[in-house]
Amino acid sequence: MSRLDYKQAGVDYSKIDPLKIQAQQAAASTARNLAVHGLTELAASRGESAYVVDCGDFYLASITECLGTKALVADATRQLTGKTYYDQIAQDTLAMAINDIITVGATPVSVHAYWAAGGSEWFHDAQRATDLVAGWKRACDLCSVSWGGGETPALSGVVEGGRIDLAASCIGLVRPKSRLTLGDRLAHGDAIVLLASSGIHANGVSLARKLAERLPEGFGARLPSGAMFGEALLVPTTLYSPLTEALARHGVVPHYCANITGHGWRKVMRHSADWTYRIHTLPEVPEVLQFLVKQTQSDAREAYGNLNMGAGFALFVDAHDAARTVEVAAQQGIKAWIAGVVEKGKKQVVIEPLSLTFAGDDLHVRA
Amino acid sequence: MSRLDYKQAGVDYSKIDPLKIQAQQAAASTARNLAVHGLTELAASRGESAYVVDCGDFYLASITECLGTKALVADATRQLTGKTYYDQIAQDTLAMAINDIITVGATPVSVHAYWAAGGSEWFHDAQRATDLVAGWKRACDLCSVSWGGGETPALSGVVEGGRIDLAASCIGLVRPKSRLTLGDRLAHGDAIVLLASSGIHANGVSLARKLAERLPEGFGARLPSGAMFGEALLVPTTLYSPLTEALARHGVVPHYCANITGHGWRKVMRHSADWTYRIHTLPEVPEVLQFLVKQTQSDAREAYGNLNMGAGFALFVDAHDAARTVEVAAQQGIKAWIAGVVEKGKKQVVIEPLSLTFAGDDLHVRA
Numbered sequence: 001m002s003r004l005d006y007k008q009a010g011v012d013y014s015k016i017d018p019l020k021i022q023a024q025q026a027a028a029s030t031a032r033n034l035a036v037h038g039l040t041e042l043a044a045s046r047g048e049s050a051y052v053v054d055c056g057d058f059y060l061a062s063i064t065e066c067l068g069t070k071a072l073v074a075d076a077t078r079q080l081t082g083k084t085y086y087d088q089i090a091q092d093t094l095a096m097a098i099n100d101i102i103t104v105g106a107t108p109v110s111v112h113a114y115w116a117a118g119g120s121e122w123f124h125d126a127q128r129a130t131d132l133v134a135g136w137k138r139a140c141d142l143c144s145v146s147w148g149g150g151e152t153p154a155l156s157g158v159v160e161g162g163r164i165d166l167a168a169s170c171i172g173l174v175r176p177k178s179r180l181t182l183g184d185r186l187a188h189g190d191a192i193v194l195l196a197s198s199g200i201h202a203n204g205v206s207l208a209r210k211l212a213e214r215l216p217e218g219f220g221a222r223l224p225s226g227a228m229f230g231e232a233l234l235v236p237t238t239l240y241s242p243l244t245e246a247l248a249r250h251g252v253v254p255h256y257c258a259n260i261t262g263h264g265w266r267k268v269m270r271h272s273a274d275w276t277y278r279i280h281t282l283p284e285v286p287e288v289l290q291f292l293v294k295q296t297q298s299d300a301r302e303a304y305g306n307l308n309m310g311a312g313f314a315l316f317v318d319a320h321d322a323a324r325t326v327e328v329a330a331q332q333g334i335k336a337w338i339a340g341v342v343e344k345g346k347k348q349v350v351i352e353p354l355s356l357t358f359a360g361d362d363l364h365v366r367a
Numbered sequence: 368m369s370r371l372d373y374k375q376a377g378v379d380y381s382k383i384d385p386l387k388i389q390a391q392q393a394a395a396s397t398a399r400n401l402a403v404h405g406l407t408e409l410a411a412s413r414g415e416s417a418y419v420v421d422c423g424d425f426y427l428a429s430i431t432e433c434l435g436t437k438a439l440v441a442d443a444t445r446q447l448t449g450k451t452y453y454d455q456i457a458q459d460t461l462a463m464a465i466n467d468i469i470t471v472g473a474t475p476v477s478v479h480a481y482w483a484a485g486g487s488e489w490f491h492d493a494q495r496a497t498d499l500v501a502g503w504k505r506a507c508d509l510c511s512v513s514w515g516g517g518e519t520p521a522l523s524g525v526v527e528g529g530r531i532d533l534a535a536s537c538i539g540l541v542r543p544k545s546r547l548t549l550g551d552r553l554a555h556g557d558a559i560v561l562l563a564s565s566g567i568h569a570n571g572v573s574l575a576r577k578l579a580e581r582l583p584e585g586f587g588a589r590l591p592s593g594a595m596f597g598e599a600l601l602v603p604t605t606l607y608s609p610l611t612e613a614l615a616r617h618g619v620v621p622h623y624c625a626n627i628t629g630h631g632w633r634k635v636m637r638h639s640a641d642w643t644y645r646i647h648t649l650p651e652v653p654e655v656l657q658f659l660v661k662q663t664q665s666d667a668r669e670a671y672g673n674l675n676m677g678a679g680f681a682l683f684v685d686a687h688d689a690a691r692t693v694e695v696a697a698q699q700g701i702k703a704w705i706a707g708v709v710e711k712g713k714k715q716v717v718i719e720p721l722s723l724t725f726a727g728d729d730l731h732v733r734a
Contacts (some may be wrong), residue, residue: 019490020519022497023480026504027514036511037474037540051515053477055540057424064431064479064536066520107404110420112431113390114481116532123386130389137393144403147394148418151534152387153433156573158530165483165525167518169431169536173404173422206523 044182047272049100049259052174052182059174061106064114065096067166070205070234073219075163076212077230080220084128087135088236089166092202094139095237096261097170099313102244103257105181106172108143113150114167118159123152135236143241145170179248183271185255190342191322192268192277195243196335197312199235199286203261204307208233211295223291232288240313243332247315250328256316265304266363268314268349274360276345282353283310283337300354305362316342411549414639416467416626419541419549426541428473431481432463434533437572437601440586442530443579444597447587451495454502455603456533459569461506462604463628464537466680469611470624472548473539475510480517481534485526490519502603510608512537546615550638552622557709558689559635559644562610563702564679566602566653570628571674575600578662590658599655607680610699614682617695623683632671633730635681635716641727643712649720650677650704667721672729683709 024046031041034053042059045052050063070092074085098108113136123129140147159165174180200208212229215221219230240259247254258270268277285293289310293303303309315336317325322338329336347360391413398408401420409426412419417430437459441452465475480503490496507514526532541547567575579596582588586597607626614621625637635644652660656677660670670676682703684692689705696703714727 018493019496019500023500023503023517023519026500027480027516030504030507030512030514033508033511034476034513037476039476041477041513041515046516051477051479051513053513053515055422060427060538062477062479062515062536062538064481064516064518066481066483066518066522068520069522069525072524109401109404109406110408110418110429112418112429112536113394114431114433114534114536116433116483116534126385129386133386133389133393136390137397140397141400144400145397146401146408146418146420147397148408148420148429149394149413149431150390151431151433152390153435155433155436155532157439157576158436158527158532160525160527163525165522165532167431167481167483167534169429169479169481171427171429171538209524 042182045104048182049103050106050172052104059177059180061101061104061172061174062170063097063101064169065100065167067093067096068202068205069209070202071164071166072209073205073230073233077219077234080230084131085234086128086132087138088234090132090135091139091236091239093166093168094136095239096202097168098143098239098241099259101170101172102241103181103259105174105179107175107245108145108170108172108241110146110148110171111140112148112169114169115150115152116155116159116165118161118163119156120154122162122164139239143239179253181254181257183256186271186275186316186342187255188342188344189319190255190316191319191338192279192340192342193315193317193322193325194283194311194337194339195240195313195315195329196283197286197308197310198238199288200233201237201308201312204292207296208292211292223287225287227287229291238312238334243329243334246328246332247325250324252317252321252325252328254315254317258314260308260311260313263363264306264308265311265349265351266358269347269358269360269363274347276343277340277349278343279340279349279351281337281339283339285310300356304351304354304356305358409549412471415549416470417473417539419471426544426547428468428471428539428541430464430468431536432467432534434460434463435569435572436576437569438531438533439576440572440597440600444586444601447597451498452601453495453499455601457499457502458506458603458606460533460535461503462606463569464535465510465606465608466626468537468539469608470548470626472541472546474542474612475512475537475539475608477513477515477538478507479515479536481536482517482519483522483526483532485528485530486523487521489529489531506606510606546620548621548624550623553638553642553683553709554622555709555711556686557622557683558686558705559646559707559709560682560684560689560692561650561678561704561706562607562680562682562696563650564653564675564677565605566655567600568604568675568679571659574663575659578659590654592654594654596658605679605701610696610701613695613699614692617691619684619688619692619695621682621684625681627675627678627680630730631673631675632678632716632718633725636714636725636727636730641714643710644707644716645710646707646716646718648704648706650706652677667723671718671721671723672725
């Protein structure tokens, strides 16, 4: 079997980015509209994972995020097992929004659901609908957020027949304001604490789908442990907000945070300034990612440059807080590693155990 | 040509509603999660057009809304004229969110864009992308909101190739809190002021598309005035927030508001309690809606029960504020009519000039 890469898998970032940059510039120019309302934005939040407005007593953060194509994996795996998995991908969808909004120091407060189906008949499958609702509610309860409402359009001709586009918007409060983490505190010597992922989360799914097309048993293929490939992909994304809230209660305010999603470990250097991120310890790689890397014949650069490879979230904390951060994570049932250190130097991620370096140019998420 | 109705046009509300009710009940049960954060929701906002949380000094409102299938009209009309119309449907998309959030008395503050395309190549059409960005920015500026960010996923296999799913989320502040309009002020004798729509807005579009399929010239058909059917459909939705903000500056606080979208004039009785809404004056019907009604052989019940028929938004105000409301609207360039009165009585909309009554049972938007 030949190699598979991202362009073959249908995601071509070089084509998305020009519009994204145009949109970011237009969006930034609308900031002045807030003055009418006696409000100001935190300009530094543009380009970060959530938008932040100063409301006087606290900051208000907001975000809208999409699941991507993981529903297609659920649909295909259901053909094999009869389970819908929509409870699990509901959690994935909320995780996309919640794990992003917490990066700025926000407590997620409320969410809206956006479920756009290919036609009214999508909603007629009672088991799938019940699972979607139950999983969405469970994830809200896990993160102590209120599910404020949502939109369930039937978009025949826009969304493919029998399919659904799942997205979530989230509002959060940064309160007290000292919890804000837009990156101005990041410093030489800070520890990089990586939090375990539960599996693929929702990034690299196009690649996994392409692989399934090539495997004789598709999503029914077996991992070495005996787990089914499709089911292993559908292990829901870890929700990190219970941990960031617990850290706040323990008095640990990260200096910066990065949600490890698209672009894999290149996201470790998400901060706008130039820092060198030196990694000395690697987290365990979930079996499903090991399988994906092996079967697609990806090298370490491709694997760590696109997949989370066991690290779902990065906390950059004062070196004195590192051990405590790992402890609090353990209390929340999340494995964590003191994996590296932030150093003065050019923008790069140096993964020493792999002799692998991502240069600053390898990440293009800002205008 | 035979009659066309909503089920033929692909929107079957009887199939969407059971999930919607299940979701609403699960969502309501998550309200208790706010207590952890020292917040409370306004339970009365559930079932209204935006969700409202009490933040102490002010209320925080939020909403996520979808354009629906109007992008398909833009795509088809572009084939005829070469214009993309994405600047216009950008405004429609924002109007869906903004015209909803203002119903609770909120000042819209910031929005996120959600543009989910069928593949990366969608974003490669520079004219269309530029128009989409420009129209989005212009609508933000018109409503004095900040465009905080967004998501531009490429969802091959979920969204149809060459298509895009446009949605918007919006955050608003109700400040001072006395601007809250969740309906507790609605009273016998209140005036019903209807605000002019600019055309079809974004509801009834499936019906219009179905009609275009049947017309020999499709979207290229001509209205009596000579306007092209497709272009007339694409006149962007009126943004009503400049008017609701102007009313607040003039000291007019509506007792209740209803955005006239799906379910047409049945939305006039959106309020949760039983009131009779007696309409004595009809707004002018935009030519494109006259054409749609005539060509689909819809009767008045179908037309007013599904389309805005010239009324894009309903303000329920103290009778003493009615004339002033119309005046302020005129200053904002929006035609308005003192169209009727709220009366004690069973839930119904009585449209006297048409001898037409919608009973309370005709509207099912609540759990």
